[in-house]
Amino acid sequence: MKDPFLITKEDILKFYKPVNPSTHKGLQGHAVIIAGSYGKIGAAVLASKSCLKSGCGLVTTFTPKCGYQILQISIPEVMVVTDENANFITNIHLPIIPQAIGIGPGIGQELGTQKALFEFLRINTIPLVLDADALNILAENKSWLELVPENTILTPHPKELERLISKWNSESEKFQKTIAFSEKYKVIIVMKGAPTYVIHRSKIYENTTGNAALATAGSGDVLTGIITSLLAQSYEPIYAAKLGVFLHGLTADIALPETGYQSFIASDIIENLGKAFLSLDSLEY
Numbered sequence: 001m002k003d004p005f006l007i008t009k010e011d012i013l014k015f016y017k018p019v020n021p022s023t024h025k026g027l028q029g030h031a032v033i034i035a036g037s038y039g040k041i042g043a044a045v046l047a048s049k050s051c052l053k054s055g056c057g058l059v060t061t062f063t064p065k066c067g068y069q070i071l072q073i074s075i076p077e078v079m080v081v082t083d084e085n086a087n088f089i090t091n092i093h094l095p096i097i098p099q100a101i102g103i104g105p106g107i108g109q110e111l112g113t114q115k116a117l118f119e120f121l122r123i124n125t126i127p128l129v130l131d132a133d134a135l136n137i138l139a140e141n142k143s144w145l146e147l148v149p150e151n152t153i154l155t156p157h158p159k160e161l162e163r164l165i166s167k168w169n170s171e172s173e174k175f176q177k178t179i180a181f182s183e184k185y186k187v188i189i190v191m192k193g194a195p196t197y198v199i200h201r202s203k204i205y206e207n208t209t210g211n212a213a214l215a216t217a218g219s220g221d222v223l224t225g226i227i228t229s230l231l232a233q234s235y236e237p238i239y240a241a242k243l244g245v246f247l248h249g250l251t252a253d254i255a256l257p258e259t260g261y262q263s264f265i266a267s268d269i270i271e272n273l274g275k276a277f278l279s280l281d282s283l284e285y
Contacts (some may be wrong), residue, residue, distance in 0.1 A: 001175045004197065004204035007242050009280070015239045016280055019055065028057025029232030032094055033225060034103040034120075037113070038087035041067040043106025043132070043221045046266050048078045050225030051102065053273045054247070056232050060096060064088050089113045092120040100127045102228030104134030105221040114141070121147035127231045128152040131224040132160070139163035145185050151237040153227055155190040157220060175204065188241050190227070192220060196249070198241045205242055210249025213256055218266030223248045226273070250276040 005011075020027075031051050036044030041063065048061045048071065060079040061071055065086045072080055083089045090112040101124070107113055114137050121144060128149055130138070135156050138144055140163075156164060161174075165181050168174040175197075182189050182199050191197040194212065198205040227244035231237060251272035255264055 001172050001204070004206040007198070007205050007207045007209075007246050009246075012243055012246050012280065015235070016243065017233070017235070018281055025057035028055060029100065029229070029234065030058040030060065030096060030098045031056045031228045031232035032060050032062060032096070032098040032101045033105075033228060034062045034089065034092060034101065035105040035107060035221070036061075036063040036067045037089065037106055037108040037110070038064065038066050040106030040108065041070045042218065045071060045074050046218045046221040046270070047102060047105045047225035047228070049075050050222040050270050050273070051229040051232075052077055052225075053270050054226045054229035054244075055277070056229040059229075060094070060098065062089070062092060062094065083116075085112065089116050092116050098126060098232060099234065100129070100228050100231035102129040102131065102224045104129075104131035105224055107133045109133050109137055109140075113137070118144055118147075125149060127237060129155060129224055129228045129231065131155045131220060135160045136163060148185060148187060150186040151188060153188045153190060153231070153237055153241050155192060155220060155224055155227065157192045161189075161191060175199075179204075188237055190223070190241050190245060192223070196245045198238070198245060200238050200241075207242075207245045207249055209246050209253055211252050211256060211261070213252040213259065213261045213264035214249065214269075216265055219248075219269065222266050222269045247273065247276045247280075250279065254279070 033048045035047050044063045051059045062081045065082045068082050088110045165177040178199050183201050189199040196207040227240050230240035251269045254275045255268050255272045
């Protein structure tokens with residue numbers, strides 16, 4: 001494997017866009033998060049809140065009926081659209097055309113949800129982030145990958161990656177297979193781990209932020225929200241992926257002196273996003 005490009009603050013600042021002082025919410029992008037099922041509405045909450053907290057002007061969350069009250073109470077800033085089904089997603093219908101969509105956190109793999117994902121992919125042309133159960137469903141139905149738009153961002157953890165590209169026997173084989181997958185389907189892969197890598201065709205980018213505190217439930221859901229938010233703010237997909245993993249890791253570096261490794265949770269990522277952005281804006285955090 002050739003040496004990866006490092007994702008550093010210096011690199012990020014080449015394409016980072018500070019907020020225009022005269023902007024309004026309509027110019028800051030509208031993102032849709034499609035997430036949650038009975039018992040996993042927390043994934044929808046984490047992804048939606050991190051999406052808002054990463055600078056997106058508007059966020060609409062599509063979730064089963066059982067998630068309606070939870071989302072409305074826990075994140076009043078987010079708009080909620082519900083599936084007709086109480087417990088899981090069966091038919092994705094969006095009343096708006098957003099700038100970006102993130103799909104997968106906590107959706108489960110019910111047959112109805114699999115069909116809904118297929119129908120969604122068949123007609124969707126909007127920039128996309130695929131995570132969690134959306135990836136697991138695609139791993140079971142590999143032909144559906146042909147429906148995924150070019151430069152879609154996939155965010156698998158090691159087990160999800162294995163389901164997509166099959167087992168590997170060495171680190172170099174893992175990278176070879178991931179690059180081949182990226183080239184075949186023309187997608188960007190965020191290979192979550194320590195460290196996290198972004199694979200864009202034959203290019204490999206290694207993130208330089210983050211620590212073991214990020215190995216916690218819901219961390220990936222938050223990353224999906226962050227990257228979807230950046231896509232909605234019209235960052236090019238590769239830049240959204242790189243900035244997303246950099247900020248996500250940076251929150252853990254900022255919080256570590258206060259939380260330690262053990263008591264850092266996914267909500268702490270969201271809590272520290274403001275300080276992460278301030279550090280990019282060269283203000284003290």
